[in-house]
Amino acid sequence: MQDDPRVPAEIADKIGYQLRNAQLAVFAGFNEQFAALDLRPAQFSLLAVLDAYPGIVQARAGELLGFQKANFTPFVDALERRKLVVRVRLDGRTNGLLLTPAGRALLRRARRLADAHERTVTAGLSPRDRRLLGELLERITAAARRDAAAAARSA
Amino acid sequence: MQDDPRVPAEIADKIGYQLRNAQLAVFAGFNEQFAALDLRPAQFSLLAVLDAYPGIVQARAGELLGFQKANFTPFVDALERRKLVVRVRLDGRTNGLLLTPAGRALLRRARRLADAHERTVTAGLSPRDRRLLGELLERITAAARRDAAAAARSA
DNA sequence: TATTGTTATACTCTATAACTATA
DNA sequence: TATAGTTATAGAGTATAACAATA
Numbered sequence: 001m002q003d004d005p006r007v008p009a010e011i012a013d014k015i016g017y018q019l020r021n022a023q024l025a026v027f028a029g030f031n032e033q034f035a036a037l038d039l040r041p042a043q044f045s046l047l048a049v050l051d052a053y054p055g056i057v058q059a060r061a062g063e064l065l066g067f068q069k070a071n072f073t074p075f076v077d078a079l080e081r082r083k084l085v086v087r088v089r090l091d092g093r094t095n096g097l098l099l100t101p102a103g104r105a106l107l108r109r110a111r112r113l114a115d116a117h118e119r120t121v122t123a124g125l126s127p128r129d130r131r132l133l134g135e136l137l138e139r140i141t142a143a144a145r146r147d148a149a150a151a152a153r154s155a
Numbered sequence: 156m157q158d159d160p161r162v163p164a165e166i167a168d169k170i171g172y173q174l175r176n177a178q179l180a181v182f183a184g185f186n187e188q189f190a191a192l193d194l195r196p197a198q199f200s201l202l203a204v205l206d207a208y209p210g211i212v213q214a215r216a217g218e219l220l221g222f223q224k225a226n227f228t229p230f231v232d233a234l235e236r237r238k239l240v241v242r243v244r245l246d247g248r249t250n251g252l253l254l255t256p257a258g259r260a261l262l263r264r265a266r267r268l269a270d271a272h273e274r275t276v277t278a279g280l281s282p283r284d285r286r287l288l289g290e291l292l293e294r295i296t297a298a299a300r301r302d303a304a305a306a307a308r309s310a
Numbered sequence: 311t312a313t314t315g316t317t318a319t320a321c322t323c324t325a326t327a328a329c330t331a332t333a
Numbered sequence: 334t335a336t337a338g339t340t341a342t343a344g345a346g347t348a349t350a351a352c353a354a355t356a
Binding site: 005006011013014015016017018019021024025027028029030032033045049051060061066111120124125129130133136137139140141142143147148152 | 207
Binding site: 195197222223225226246247248249 | 347348353355356
């Protein structure tokens with residue numbers, strides 16, 4: 001091997017490869033910024049959901065973030081143990097989720113970090129390019145979901 | 156909750172959230188298409204690498220795909236057990252990796268599936284938009300890697 | 311001494327099945 | 334009968350440390 005090997009174009013040009021690389025790089029930076037808060041991206045997302053929808057039913061919140069309900073239980077447990085979130089029994093089988101004051105305070109700090117990280121990562125893009133990127137990603141996401149749903153039907 | 160809850164804009168507008176959604180959707184479709192071949196995206200990538208660089212040293216191939224060497228060993232083991240890949244001892248401590256005829260045959264089938272999947276997912280994008288998307292993702296990836304490296308240095 | 315490859319290990323994330331209890 | 338929540342479990346994927354053998 002004279003020269004350094006490169007990922008072949010047939011792979012490097014694939015949308016899935018490009019998306020995965022970008023996502024890994026962005027999440028790696030996010031996790032480093034958020035290490036001081038001990039918050040993962042999904043945890044930050046739940047805090048934001050609970051701020052927007054105080055008292056939301058646990059099952060709804062989990063769906064919104066793409067969780068299987070079986071996995072959402074220990075996920076909420078961890079935040080409740082840290083007193084960032086509380087469950088309140090709404091009826092015999094339903095939990096409402098609420099931020100605690102500590103949860104709101106942590107969310108405020110997390111927002112500042114997340115906004116700073118967002119600015120850093122998108123600094124090279126004009127507002128117009130950033131908007132365009134979001135639209136292109138949305139179109140890819142929608143097309144991929146249609147495809148996956150069609151494949152699931154025919155399987 | 157009268158209306159259906161939505162992921163708050165402060166999350167939905169983040170580049171990381173959008174990338175993750177897109178990547179999950181694209182990989183889900185890929186995995187459904189590839190279930191018949193029992194091939195994951197990373198396995199397909201390695202087959203393509205070995206086709207482009209026959210005899211590449213195991214450590215180089217692993218680096219290229221972002222593997223920790225400790226994880227790459229069982230990854231190669233699985234493909235070798237299926238007779239898609241062979242290790243050849245190059246010197247006392249170095250393995251070269253090669254496709255077997257069965258590996259080449261599977262790669263041919265995988266390419267057809269991958270190309271079809273790629274066309275489906277990007278069908279809504281003009282060639283110009285597809286190119287632009289790749290460029291924007293590349294810029295995001297580079298910026299995120301610079302940021303993560305800087306954060307790691309200051310930590 | 312640095313590199314290659316391996317084993318052992320652990321943690322996160324995700325997936326399914328089965329169960330309780332409640333509406 | 335369907336829904337909400339939980340437990341148990343298993344499989345990927347990824348991370349680090351430690352080691353043997355070799356360059």
